[in-house]
Amino acid sequence: MKDWIAATGGRQEAGDRVTFETPAAPRLALETTVMTPLAHLGALDVEGPDAERFLQGQTSAQVSLADGAFAPLTCFCTPKGRVLANAQLMRIAPAHFRLVMHASLVASLAEHLGKFAAFYKAELRVRDDQALLGLIGREAPALAEVRFDAAAPRAWHQAGDETVQLLAHPGPRPRLLVCLPAERVETEWQWLEEHATPVDNAVWRLHDIQAGLAWLDAEQRDTYLPQMINWEALGGISFKKGCYTGQEVVARAHFRGQVKKRLMRAQLDGGLLPEPGSAIEDANDKRLGEVLCAELDAYGEAEVLAVMSTKEPALPLRCAGQKLKLLKLPYAVERLDPEELAAR
Missing domain, CATH: 3.30.1360.120 (Probable tRNA modification gtpase trme; domain 1)
Structure with missing residues (x-):
């Protein structure tokens, strides 16, 4: 403290x-x-x-x-x-x-x-x-x-x-x-x-x-x-x-x-905050990466930064039991x- x-x-x-x-x-x-x-x-x-x-x-x-x-x-x-x-x-x-x-x-x-x-x-x-x-x-x-x-x-x-x-x-x-x-x-x-x-x-x-x-x-x-x-x-x-x-x-x-993973920004379809390290998976249950950090936005939905594979994923994506939508980086x-x- x-x-x-x-x-x-x-x-x-x-x-x-x-x-x-x-x-x-x-x-x-x-x-x-x-x-x-x-x-x-x-x-x-x-x-x-x-x-x-x-x-x-x-x-x-x-x-x-x-x-x-x-x-x-x-x-x-x-x-x-x-x-x-x-x-x-x-x-x-x-x-x-x-x-x-x-x-x-x-x-x-x-x-x-x-x-x-x-x-x-x-x-x-x-x-x-x-x-x-x-x-x-x-x-x-x-x-x-x-x-x-x-x-x-x-x-x-x-x-x-x-x-x-x-x-x-x-x-x-x-x-x-x-x-x-x-x-x-x-x-x-x-x-x-x-x-x-x-x-x-x-x-x-x-x-x-x-x-x-x-x-x-x-x-x-x-x-x-x-x-x-x-x-x-x-x-x-x-x-x-x-x-x-x-x-x-x-x-x-x-x-x-040689960089096959990148930091990506995403939003979850729900208000449950995933723990850092939570897996992000594609439609075939393949792990694509993990959450680095997450917070609730002004509308009560979780926004995250995650390190993920740069390969085109099989949609839909999910994390912590919620749908995950990729957002643009600024x-x-x-x-x-x-x-x-x-x-x-």
Whole structure:
């Protein structure tokens, strides 16, 4: 449990879910500006004179692109190219970087990177003293600018200073992630609550699903190639940088077209949320893939992100006893170089 959650008035339930007494929260997010504690996300800092050089050899991002404005997606892999954690990379100061990822992976990634950091002038810090808040809605950018004195950035960019950072994420509504010291949550939440409605963090996770953005958790660690979660289509892999752990496998899969599974977005014909890992089957009872995450939408139906075979399936599809309909992703499933994103 995270101590700062209590300051929001939310109730942290099993795992990383936070709930409020707000009726029809997903629908509310369509109509007004809402806010939520992002208890399911966490932060890991890398600091020191060698921090950039150290990260460059470990992560899929071109670290120099994280310049305090552009905040690229990235991932850390095993030598076999399987993702240990996917994250967003911020530069807080010239020799200070912050990684935002699923909270359940922060400690394990710190332990993994710690084996190599010992050979550099770089230190790792799990930032349990930082809180992550989410703002969703048309007024979110204006609220952030007024309260935190920083113009809201565009998607995959950051704004702010060394104390408070704003990150803009894509989705069907404007979305801002606010990273700030946990000790400030009560004060900031009280001000924001005058202008935005508190909702469950499931609403933020739903918008991630609708944006085609999957944050892997501890149960999904060391399972997928980055391309299986469409990470290169989101600009999360630089194919122009030098070597990093797993780079050879990731590059080979891309250039030889060896990726047979992809992240897909779908909707279930019903309100039963499937558990992560639930099988998706075709009309012949053949398993095509599995659910990564699922949330209820504004109409009470389950929306999911799943890793599935790219082969044409035998319809109809089903999952957890419900019919499954594939939906369009909001981006093209093709390589998007982070260098191009940064240049925009």
